[in-house]
Amino acid sequence: MLNKIILTIKVIMKWLPRVIKLTYFTRSSKPKHVIFCMTDHYEPGSGNVTDEVARARVDQLLTEYPKLADKHKDSAGNKPTRSWFIPPHYHKNNYLRDVVSLCDKGYGEIELHLHHGKHQPDTSENLTETLQLCIKEYSEFGIFGSEKGLKKYGFIHGDWALDNSRCNKFCGVNDEISILKNTGCYADYTFPAPNEASPSQINTIFYATDDPGKPKSHNAGKLVEKNKAPSGDLMIVQGPLYPYFKNKKPWSVRVSGDEINGQSVVTKKRIDACVKTGISIKGKEDWIIVKMHTHGATDSKGVLGQEMDDIFTHLETKYNDGEEYVLHYATARELYNIIKAVEAGEECSNPEEYRDYKITAPSYNTNYQKSEASSRLKELVARTYRG
Secondary structure, three states: OHHHHHHHHHHHHHHHHHHHHHHHHOOOOOOEEEEEEEEEEOOOOOOOOOHHHHHHHHHHHHHHHHHHHOOOOOOOOOOOOEEEEEOHHHOOOOHHHHHHHHHHOOOEEEEEEEOOOOOOOOOHHHHHHHHHHHHHHHHOOOOOEEEOOEEEEEEEEHHHOHHHOOOOOOOOOOOHHHHHHHOOEEEEOOOOOOOOOOOOOOOOEEEEOOOOOOOOOOOOOEEOEOOOOOOOOEEEEOOOOEEEEOOOOHHHEEEEOOEOOOOOOOOHHHHHHHHHHOOOEEOEOOEEEEEEEEOOOOOHHHHOOHHHHHHHHHHHHHOOOOOOEEEEEEOHHHHHHHHHHHHOOOOOOOHHHHOOOOOOOOOOOOOOOOOOOOHHHHHHHHOOOOO
């Protein structure tokens, strides 16, 4: 209880001055562009369920997400997309292939999620080989875009433990950020987290610089800034962390992050708070980034049902009038490209022009039929994680 109170106070102390500054002391042009990115820690077998239950979860996604997305569109007519971050231990039973079929129809993109270091700490060597083999085997489905001919991937760390930030649990690799950079990771989308792994530098997009001898090198870093060269090893793209009131009583204040889980309903007021938090590239505060996350296989009640439908409707009603706001739905890769265009000093009057700015769109191969990961990839993962 005390930890929650301390967290709430810390968030309020950082959030309130930021919002006051953005609202009253920062000049920005109108309309403001709201870029909404939905990331999904997609784990069909989560909870040690049977293969039959896991298969039903995947089938539900294949059936229900198109129905949901086809009802909505942003300012340019793009339907809502999702970025499914899928771990290699769920590259089995054709789950990966089936989500590829959804991506091939334009409903989103696949990126990399990895759980490791749970049953024993991982090593730099094992992690490097695991990531390299993931890229090779996922790429056979056409997964991941490319930059200058090299495959690039977005990343979410399992159990939130990026760069060994949970006291040698769920990771074990202090030079993880360098390894991610060297294997082609373009950005991390793990945070905010519900534990000590979260950066102290909240509600920002910044570059983490790795200290290979120490954990949690992503605790803080140089902000991504308009017309300024990158400074660091890995871009950290965070979702909003903000205070809200459950009711009108002062003691009902809570801290919420970017999660949509079907339990604590993300209301219109909470979406408004996400926008008001104003995550942006420094110097381009009129482009507001709202990165959200879910565990979509288990949180389907929220993200495949009425709650997500209501969120899209509210975004399209309040943040897409063309005068005050313009709405854009983007995948993790597209969001990264848009950020990089601002950073590079492009004209940037419309985010739509920069969806493929650095990293090309994936070209999915729906004819590839491999149903599961190779025995070598399974072995590498199982050395430190048996999910």
